[in-house]
Amino acid sequence: MNPTPQTAHAASRVLCVALNPAIDQTVEITHLRVGSVNRATRAQQDAGGKGVNVASCLADYGVPTAVVALLGAENPALFESLFASKGVVNRSIYLDGATRINIKLVEPAGQETTDINLPGPYLDSVQITGRIAQILDLIGELSGSLQWLVLSGSLPPGWPVDTYAILIHHARSLGVRTLLDTSGAPFGEALKAGPDIVKPNRDELAAHLGRPLHDSVDTLSAAHDLLAAHAGLGKVVVSMGSEGAILISRDAAVLAQPLKVAASSSVGAGDAMVAGLIAAELQALPLAETAQLATAFAAGKLSRLGPHLPVPSEVQALARQVVISALG
Numbered sequence: 001m002n003p004t005p006q007t008a009h010a011a012s013r014v015l016c017v018a019l020n021p022a023i024d025q026t027v028e029i030t031h032l033r034v035g036s037v038n039r040a041t042r043a044q045q046d047a048g049g050k051g052v053n054v055a056s057c058l059a060d061y062g063v064p065t066a067v068v069a070l071l072g073a074e075n076p077a078l079f080e081s082l083f084a085s086k087g088v089v090n091r092s093i094y095l096d097g098a099t100r101i102n103i104k105l106v107e108p109a110g111q112e113t114t115d116i117n118l119p120g121p122y123l124d125s126v127q128i129t130g131r132i133a134q135i136l137d138l139i140g141e142l143s144g145s146l147q148w149l150v151l152s153g154s155l156p157p158g159w160p161v162d163t164y165a166i167l168i169h170h171a172r173s174l175g176v177r178t179l180l181d182t183s184g185a186p187f188g189e190a191l192k193a194g195p196d197i198v199k200p201n202r203d204e205l206a207a208h209l210g211r212p213l214h215d216s217v218d219t220l221s222a223a224h225d226l227l228a229a230h231a232g233l234g235k236v237v238v239s240m241g242s243e244g245a246i247l248i249s250r251d252a253a254v255l256a257q258p259l260k261v262a263a264s265s266s267v268g269a270g271d272a273m274v275a276g277l278i279a280a281e282l283q284a285l286p287l288a289e290t291a292q293l294a295t296a297f298a299a300g301k302l303s304r305l306g307p308h309l310p311v312p313s314e315v316q317a318l319a320r321q322v323v324i325s326a327l328g
């Protein structure tokens, strides 16, 4: 949805943190030959990164959203124009250097992709501490209107493993709820700080628990284990790609079947699902309807290139089609 002037200027209800954004540069080459001159047939640059995707989808649904991304001052234009076009309030921190660029060399015939990921801006530990303090201040500044803080994606190299834990503690002390979508050690540390919702995918949850999750039975019991181990956690949402998602709260558990979509791009389906979970929380929807809306966000995004949703009425129509079953 194109934000109306009211939503564009309304006080932000959600702040999305994007510590490790990237520019995705897709370059199409008929036959890639290493060591010789290659001519591209097509090239495209998109602002990317999980927190950026979540903010973009929330804004499409009309939710007043702010973003704090760590952007290189040399190449912020793609991000700035994305935020401006959607009415996302840009509270980004600008760093010396350039935002990292992830180059995807695509060979359409062989369906092969070669990835070259460039490094991002470098910060020493004193600078990192200063940036974390800036984000803590921003959460405080916005806390009057802020209801949710969304922490998604990896930490940049050198950032303390408890960065998300620090942000969660601070948000809780201000009455701001938190959704966490990350993996590995930062996920484990942040869980101890008591986020309200976590959304690992099945592989991320398996890695955290140190055991394989073969099917939805395994996944449901893993989600219950997580909820049981962390008293502050209100919901666990485990996305399972083309197998849908399991959502559990303290008193209910559901399986949401995915919608059949002609996918344009599978990138960011999980990020759209995170945005849908937040949209559902802001409306205090019951678990089954939350599952429907989150799945509809994912399906809506899958039908487009980039982190964009169809208009809200279309997303709501998709949500009504999502099949939900209660789990024991």
Ligand SMILES: Nc1ncnc2c1ncn2[C@@H]1O[C@H](COP(=O)(O)OP(=O)(O)OP(=O)(O)O)[C@@H](O)[C@H]1O
Pocket (backbone or CB within 6 Å): 200, 201, 202, 239, 240, 241, 242, 243, 244, 245, 257, 258, 259, 260, 261, 263, 266, 267, 268, 269, 270, 271, 272, 273, 295, 298, 299, 302
């Ligand atoms: N191939 C697919 N067909 C239909 N729906 C899908 C497909 N892949 C993903 N989805 C939908 O998107 C949701 C989230 O997908 P997934 O589990 O892949 O997230 P993710 O691994 O966190 O993705 P990412 O982090 O790349 O955004 C799923 O629960 C499902 O509803």
Ligand SMILES: [Mg+2]
Pocket (backbone or CB within 6 Å): 181, 201, 270, 271
């Ligand atoms: Mg994900």
